[in-house]
Amino acid sequence: MFAGITFTWERSLLQAFRVHQHYCSAFLSSQAPPKRPSGSFLLFLKDQNSDGIPRPLFTKQNAEKWRLLSDEEKQPYIEKGSESMKKYREELQAFHDTLSDFELDQLKLEKAQKREARHKRKQKMLKKSLGRPKQPLSAYACYTQSRSVNLPVSLKQVERFKLIAADWNKLSESEKQEFYDKATEDKERYKSELEEYVSNLRSNGREEFIPPSYLTQLRREEKKIKTAKRLQNLIDQNTERLRNL
DNA sequence: ACCATTGCTACTTACCTGTT
């Protein structure tokens, strides 16, 4: 009962904070900060004809062209670039001057949040690229997977989930068993893929990406083995003593 | 972050479950 009250109270507080944050950011975006100008290389890039060339190739080719340019040829772009940068700095300062301390803090907070989110995303992608296995599917996830195959396309995503969840809760334990079994199977898959992942990380010197949960599990097992050995030693000693009596 | 464009990725929804 008490926990329920606390939960509701905290939730409305959180909601109030979110609304507040929403209005703050809405206010900030209505007074848009100046945009960062293009540097010399980008100005040069804009002058080049990109018709029909894939973007990455186009950029690569013109980067090479840019490198081969003499200082004199680069000069107009560099000049224009530093001019617009100077103007941008002034505009940015002017923009900051229109903000209150609170708004400045809000701006900083938003930037920090964006940075953090970006960092998190990158770490996640890095792990993925290192071959991190997907987490094992829960029984419910297995059910969702098999169930969504033959649902009408017209059903909206939210409706799909509501329907699947409702059906899942209607299933009896014996009907769910099939999916519990699948989940157990997938756990095995995860376990073996994780072993491979960790051994690859170790051989590549990327130990910092070994999941902490894997390490704690490892320590737990080592401890178990040690304890078992100690017990076995005690047993051996005692049987030896008994034999000598 | 700025330029652009392609193709890929992650977020969004509701819900459940494994991990910490």
Next chain:
DNA sequence: AACAGGTAAGTAGCAATGGT
């Protein structure tokens, strides 16, 4: 208890290609 991450699919947003 709180959090993260799993299910699908449409789409919003981002990485890739460069230098400043």
